[in-house]
Amino acid sequence: MNQAYGVVAVTSVVVASGLIGALGLRISRTTSDFYVASRSVPPRLNAAAISGEYLSAASFLGIAGLVLSQGVDMLWVPVGYTAGYLVLLALVAAPLRRSGAYTLPDFAEARLESTVVRRITSILVVVVGWLYLVPQLQGAGLTLGLVTGAPGWTGALIVAIVVALSVAAGGMRSITFVQAFQYWLKLTALLVPALFLLLAWQGDPSARTALDEPPAFRDHTRVRVDDTVRVRVHEQLRVTVDGTVDGRAHQASVLLLQPGVHRVDTGTTLHFPVRARVAGRSEDTTAPARGSRGSDASPREDKGHSLYATYGLILATFLGTMGLPHVVVRFYTSPDGRAARRTTVVVLGLVGAFYLLPPLYGVLGRIYTPELLLTGNTDAVVLLLPERLIGGVAGDLLGALVAAGACAAFLSTASGLTMAVAGVLSQDVLPSPRTGYFRLASLIAVAVPLAVYTLVPGIPVAKAVGLAFAVSASSFCPLLVLGIWWRGLTAAGASAGLLTGGGAALTAVALTMTESVGTGWPRTLSAWPAVWSVPLAFLTMILVSLADRRGAPLHTDAIMARLHLPEPPANHSPAARGRRLTTDEDPTAGSPAP
Amino acid sequence: MTEEPAPARAVVTRRPTGPGPAARPARVPIPPGGEPERDPETVRALVHGQLRTGLAVVGLLAALLGPLPLAFRSVPQLGGDGRPVVVWAVLGVVVYPLFVLLGRWYVRRAELTERRFNDAGTRARDGSGTAG
Amino acid sequence: MNTLALAVSPTGTVLLVLCGAAAGLLAGAVLARRRVAVGGVGDSVEKATFRTLHTASLAAPPLRAGLTPDTARKAVRRLRPLLGSSALLLTDTDRVLAWGGSGEHHTDEVMQHARDVLGSGRAGVFTVDCAQEDCPVRAGVVVPLSVDQDLRGTLAAFGPEKSDALARATEEVARWVSVQLELAELDRARTSLIEAELRALRAQISPHFIYNSLAAIASFVRTDPERARGLLLEFAEFTRYSFRRHGDFTTLAEELRSIEQYLELERARFGTRLEVTLQIAPEVLPVALPFLCLQPLVENAVKHGLEGSARGSHIALTAEDEGSFARVVIEDNGIGMDPDRLRRILHGDGGPSSGIGLCNVDDRLRQVYGDEHGLVIETGVGAGMKVTVRIPKYRSGVHPAPR
Structure with missing residues (x-):
């Protein structure tokens, strides 16, 4: 990869984001465009911002890597990442917005009127945020390493510093425009090279192999x-x-x-x-190093494992999206519940359009960069393909474009997550909320995942993200779904469910990340915990709430009404404004004035 | 924004906020209010209606995608040589427009339910007059 | 983590899951039954004191919301373990609100005693006849609850036999409950005082502003009828918002809209002498905030900006996103104010006609969000004024009223 182009590309992404963030406020100097300046964010813009923040290094780099290394089964990853928004739309979007909550702890407090549940939710939000930040730093290390040739940890460190500084200094005065810009940048950065790659592939007569054939070396x-x-x-x-x-x-x-x-x-x-x-890297590090009896599971059992893993992945992503801290926060920008719903539909379209592309890179990688399977560096496939397949200046330029997109991917998600985690840390975890604490909190928010990244390297990016999804699905999903639709939920039930589901999933994550579980089913069960931890969390919440029927919040009726009552139709639409005056109901008419 | 060097400003708050334990937020319990009074039964009906729509979408999603991993595995000869192509096409392309369609259907249904609810509300409030 | 490596078999994993489940259920049970679990056997004096105070502190919040069946139920649940009586109940003046413990079939009889007590205003000890052998409700005490000499209900405790200790303890608890109810009334009084001030604020906007606006509009009727019509509509919208009756909270977007209308009307009077710059981060527009808490600040800025300034006035309004907060800054280049005088105004002793607006806004912000969210004002004589407000994006109980 041409280093000069790459460095220029990455730098310009950082600079452009900074400029948009600092200058992206709506400014008006005359009262005539006052109205424009104070208009709320339209669903399309907000949807682009949500998508921009959501499409992380795991989406940009990780999916192609997984498709390269594990084939067609891994298409479930982007499917799940998208379908999560459909579940969010159908069960959560509008009521969550109507609750007025900015973060998940806010929602827990608004719904259950309990500071205990708020505390527990806060801690889980921080943990999920950290779990999600680790792979972002990993992606940063990988990309910057390839672009500049520096070792991985320097890239991660640089990004951690940039993000911590920009968040701590309040550099992003208006994050919506930055995130929306980064969505379109990411889409372009994958789409344009993909078109060239497809052309090159079309023109390569030897490469028309079937998609499912095992990857093989094309040359010596x-x-x-x-x-x-x-x-x-x-x-x-x-x-x-x-x-x-x-x-x-x-x-x-x-x-x-x-x-x-x-x-x-x-x-x-x-x-x-x-x-x-191509000989693939063996995931199984505990298998005997020597000899031909390395296979520890019969093919039949293997099949069972991968089927289970697929369902684990589906459950975690379908149900985990709604609880991701940086996603929840963005819904606050919608002016009301109706707009939140429309925004989510647009997100479905934008995210879905993006996810058409990464698998393509994975497939082409199986043909053109199979040696990555051996070195294990499969996440790099998106970055390497333009150079490999097209080459020359065009290849370098396209490579730089992809690097810019990857940079946007980890920057946007990392800064969004850091904002969310730092906000929760400074408000609920650190003692007494003061302005200065937010700076401290944003440093802590980045430092911990950076430490984890240096201590536990080498988890595939998309898989680490999968673990964050699993924890979110087995704690926040039941909290949101039951909180919104079931009036019987009590603070005790919610706490018990959060602790059980979140705790169980976290234990499984810890076991997986430290590779403490051996082989076979225990390993599979702990690598994909959602299948058992999500039902466990739902069950605990329901049972404990039923046992604690009298602990229902004081104002359940009023809260349920707030979550679900539609906003009255707006009479401030631009067309109606100033043109015609609607008659106002006189509340005193007919009845004596109070 | 001032052109000439302006006289110095001093920072004024009501109480000089020095170091000390004064920074706890004073949480005055404010009962949730301000909602227009609606009959709890109608609200319950609205919630049930919306839940039905939501569950329909999620159920449809589960019914459409849920069996796929099993199907792809148990029918290895699905479409003969073309099996992977079918899988690639379904998981790589077809599902995404499907999601958008399901999402749009949901939004339409949910907004319809809400419109009906609002209309019923205005009808209940004033028999004949126009709403503000 | 290696201690957990024993989970290498399926049974191990199942065990792990069960442990997790058990832990969660236990935590839930503890949270649900915490009130009973505090303390233990063989209490020392400190432990007993702690337990009593802890129970009381748990029972206080429901009572601070007033006496309703719901709050009574919660309070009784907390208080009964304290007295150790077989039954504890709270009544208002005509019915039993909550009955904790056994013997609920005596409701009517006990209510009769409660009415007697409410009639006399003095606590009474009663016996209860019961056909059931094992009924633990045989005798007890009914104590009236009063707020400012006004009887609001009774607290009654029953046990298997007459007990002086129970009677005395019940009287003490009743006194404590009365205090809590009194505090609840105080809260309500404070809220209504603030509401009265808000009404005063609305009334304060009207007289000269309405006159001046109408005069300005009238001056355009002949020269520029289209503009006059537009201004009249702005005026109508502005008054509708300002005189709105329902809800204490609004959104930043709505408040900005009313500021827009207000400024449009002022510019009709002052023309190009009044310059306004607005910078809004769209993320913060949905933030909920107390109704009419920015408009008076802008009005202040306009007044200060135009007073004694020949070169015209410039007002900048900025709303920025700060994570879980929104920061709103209103700055003018007007005559400013002596910091000491401003301090007096904020403390409410600046004399009449000296910006009830500022003081009222500061009060309401502090009441809703806590002391660290009061107004921060930077000013000096001739140095203009910069007012900063930091509003949390979420605070329980703060919800904008529907438009």
Whole structure:
């Protein structure tokens, strides 16, 4: 990748965002456009902002990486990311807006009139925000690493500093315009190169292979392994090895690898023949390093696992979107519940349009960059393809465009999340809300995920995001859905459900991230907790609420009415304004004045 | 915004806010109010109506997408050689417009329910007069 | 985390799930039954004191909302463990509001005693006849609850036999409940005082502003009828908003709209001498805030800006997004004010006619959002004035009234 172009692209994204953020206020100097300046954000603009904030590094880089490494099953990831908004629309959008809540803790307090539930929700919001921030920093490290050649952690550190500073300094005085701009930037950055890539692919007669064929090397390929990996070989494979394989040193010697898992040490170079089927990185780090009996599960059981994983993914993404802290916050910008609904439909369209693209990169990656499967750096496929497939100045320019889009992806999501987490930290977790605490809070909000990133590296970006979705689905989803539709929910029930569901999902996440669970079902169950933790959370909330019937909030009737009563039709529409005066009802007419 | 060097300003608040434990928000319990009085039964009917619409959408979503992972797996020969193409087409393209359509349908239904509710409200409030 | 690595088998995972479930249920149960769980066996004096105070503090919030079946039920649930009586009930002047404990079939009989007590105004000890062998409600005490010598209801406690200790304790608790009810009335009185001030504020807007506006409109009727018509409509909208009767809160967007109308009318009078710049972050437009809390500030700025200034007045209104807050700044380049005089005004002793507006806005902001959200004003003689308000995007109980 051409470094000069890349650096220019990334820098201009940062500068443009900063300018829009600082100058993007609506300014009016005459009273005639006063009305324009004080008009609320229209659904389309707000939807672009929501989409811009939502489409993170996981969407921009991660999905293509997953499709490359795991194939067609991973298409469920973008499907879930989008369908989550449909569930949000149908069950949450309008009532959430009508509750007047800005954050989830606000909603918990508004609905249940309990500071205890507010506290618990706050802590969970912070944890989910952090879980979601880790992969953003990872994406930042990856992108900036590829663009500048710096090691991954410097990129993450730079982005963490930029985000913390901009949030702490209140640099984004109007975030809506910035986020909307970044949506369109991200869409362009994937769409334009994709068109060129498709053209190049069309013109390549040898590349018209079926989509489901296992990825294979098209040329004689040399791959250098930068850190020790275990690779799974599916069929007998003849490679030339320079380095250490399975603990034995080789020097330019030809090796016949049997099917199974093999260990390749740091610094080894492998030469693959033409049309060799690509050996994939083995996820299973606990499998025996040597020998051909690396497979620990029968094919039948394997099938069961992946089916379960697919359903786990579907549940987590479908139900988790509604609880993401940075998504909830954006709905406050809608002027009323009706606008919130319309906004969500537009988001469905915008996000869906975007998600048509990343799988394309994944598929092309299977054909053109299969060596990523071996090095494990599959998240880089989006960034590498333009250079690989098109090359020359055009390839460099398109590569820079993609890098700019990736930069927008992690910047927008990271700053949105940091804002949300810092807001909750300063209001509910740190003692006594003061202005100065917000700065401190935004530093903490970034520092913790940065530390986690340096300590626990190497989780695929989209998978780490999946864990955040799982925690959100098993804590906030029941809180929102039951809170909005079931008047029987009590503070005790909500607390119990949040603690059980959120706690269980978090435990599973911790086990997965520290790789403390061995193999087989326990591992699968903890990697995809939503299937069991979401029902568990719902059940706990319902049962404890039923047992605590008398603990219902004092004003349940009034609150339910506020959540669901439609706003009266607006009589301030621009057309009606100033043209005709509607008659006002006289409340004193017919009855004695108070 | 002042052209010439303006005289110095001093910061004034009602109480000099110094360091101290005074910064707790004074939470005066304000009973939720301000809503126009509506009969709890009609509100309940509205909530049920909206819940039905919402659940219909979610149910439809589950019914359409839920069986897909099973189907794709249990029928490996789905469409012969073209199986992956079908899967790619469904999961990669077809579902997205479907989501938008479902979403639009939901919004239309939900707004219809609300309009009816509002109309019923105005009818109940004034037998013949126009609403403000 | 490695201690949890035992979960390597399916049973291990199931165990883990069950543990999680048990923990959650336990937490729920604790939260639901916290009132009973505080303290323990073998209390020391401190523990007993703590338990009493804790129970009282839990029972206080419902009572502070007044005496209704709902609040009575919650209060009784908290207070009964304190007295240890078999039954504890709260009545208003004509019915039982909440009955905690057993023996609910005595409702009518007990209400009869309560009426006697309300009639005499003095506590009474009664016995109850019951056909049921195991009924623990045999005798008890009924104590009146009063607010300012006005009887509001009774608190009654019953047990299996007459007990002086129970009678004395019940009287103490009744006194405490009365105090809470008195505080509830005080809250209401304070709120209505603020409301009265708000009404005064609305009334204050009208006389000279209405006269001046109408005069300005009249001057356009011949020269520019279209403008006159537009102004008249602005005037109508503005008065409709200002004289609105329902709801304490509005949205920033609505408040800005009324400011727009107000400024349009003022510009009809002062023409180009009044310059206005507006910078609004659209995110903060839906923020809920007390009704008419910015318009008086703008009015102040206009007044200060135009007073004694020949070069014309410039007013800047900025609304920015600050995470969970909205920051609104109103700045003018007018004559400013002596900081000490302003301080006196804010403390409410600036003499008559000296900006009830500022003081009232400050009061209401502090009442709704707490002391750290009062007005922050930067000013000096001849230095203009800059007023800053920081409004939380959400505060429980603050909801804009529908338009």
